[in-house]
Amino acid sequence: MEKVCYSVGGRRILRDFDLHLEMGVNRTILGVSGVGKTTILKLLLGLLQPDSGRITINGEALAGLPDRELARVRQRIAIVFQGGALFDSMTVGENVGYRLFEEGKLSEREIERIALEKLSFVGLEHAIDLYPAELSGGMKKRVAIARALAAEPDYIFFDEPTTGLDPIGVYNIRNLMLRLQEQGQTTLMVTHDLETAFAVSQRFSFIHQAHLVFEGTREEMMASQQPEIREFFEPGERSLFTYNNGEQET
Numbered sequence: 001m002e003k004v005c006y007s008v009g010g011r012r013i014l015r016d017f018d019l020h021l022e023m024g025v026n027r028t029i030l031g032v033s034g035v036g037k038t039t040i041l042k043l044l045l046g047l048l049q050p051d052s053g054r055i056t057i058n059g060e061a062l063a064g065l066p067d068r069e070l071a072r073v074r075q076r077i078a079i080v081f082q083g084g085a086l087f088d089s090m091t092v093g094e095n096v097g098y099r100l101f102e103e104g105k106l107s108e109r110e111i112e113r114i115a116l117e118k119l120s121f122v123g124l125e126h127a128i129d130l131y132p133a134e135l136s137g138g139m140k141k142r143v144a145i146a147r148a149l150a151a152e153p154d155y156i157f158f159d160e161p162t163t164g165l166d167p168i169g170v171y172n173i174r175n176l177m178l179r180l181q182e183q184g185q186t187t188l189m190v191t192h193d194l195e196t197a198f199a200v201s202q203r204f205s206f207i208h209q210a211h212l213v214f215e216g217t218r219e220e221m222m223a224s225q226q227p228e229i230r231e232f233f234e235p236g237e238r239s240l241f242t243y244n245n246g247e248q249e250t
């Protein structure tokens, strides 16, 4: 993303926002609730269009791409949504293989083999014939990760992957993300879970009131004296309602 501006409902969500994903690196976007983190993911997927600025995926600009081309570029990206966003009427295996099935390039047998392989990566091969309603929240997220992996994407986006999970669930997700790291997968995460972010991320982008106020390593971020960053890591009495009241400059 280069100098991306985006407004919705008369409110400026992003102003001159820059974001660069290095291959093989995990980057985390940090910022208070409602600041626009999920919006950034949607812009990168081409689900929303910026007012100005440039978004390129693998060197290809999203703006002006016809739908079919956009779909092709989008196939290089997988996203793990907060709730998992599984199809309730399909089994776990069908959910994982769904995208490959839609592409219509592989046989059913081959798709089932890949689904099983990806499910075993997340430790859920035994759940292949279950329906999402039969899974816990943590299991659903793991299935969503297996589904993301099935299409062998260049990039995987995680929107709050650990929110709402117990410590074991958080540990599992963190472990999976670390293993993706070891495999050289490029990932982008949005989270409030600082422990997970620090465990798996090499780079951080911090967004505050529509602006990118920090980009760099954990050490650089922790050493930063910028007030909005200090406030985020050490909230005090004075932070009550000051940073999260929806009032942003326009």
Ligand SMILES: Nc1ncnc2c1ncn2[C@@H]1O[C@H](COP(=O)(O)OP(=O)(O)OP(=O)(O)O)[C@@H](O)[C@H]1O
Binding pocket: 008, 009, 013, 031, 032, 033, 034, 035, 036, 037, 038, 039, 040
């Ligand atoms: N269709 C819309 N109309 C008006 N405002 C919207 C619309 N969609 C999103 N917004 C606003 O855009 C802002 C950014 O939303 P976004 O979901 O990107 O925040 P977020 O940083 O992901 O928050 P959270 O951490 O709570 O998930 C929010 O304040 C939201 O109210």
Ligand SMILES: [Mg+2]
Binding pocket: 037, 038, 039, 159
């Ligand atoms: Mg969000």
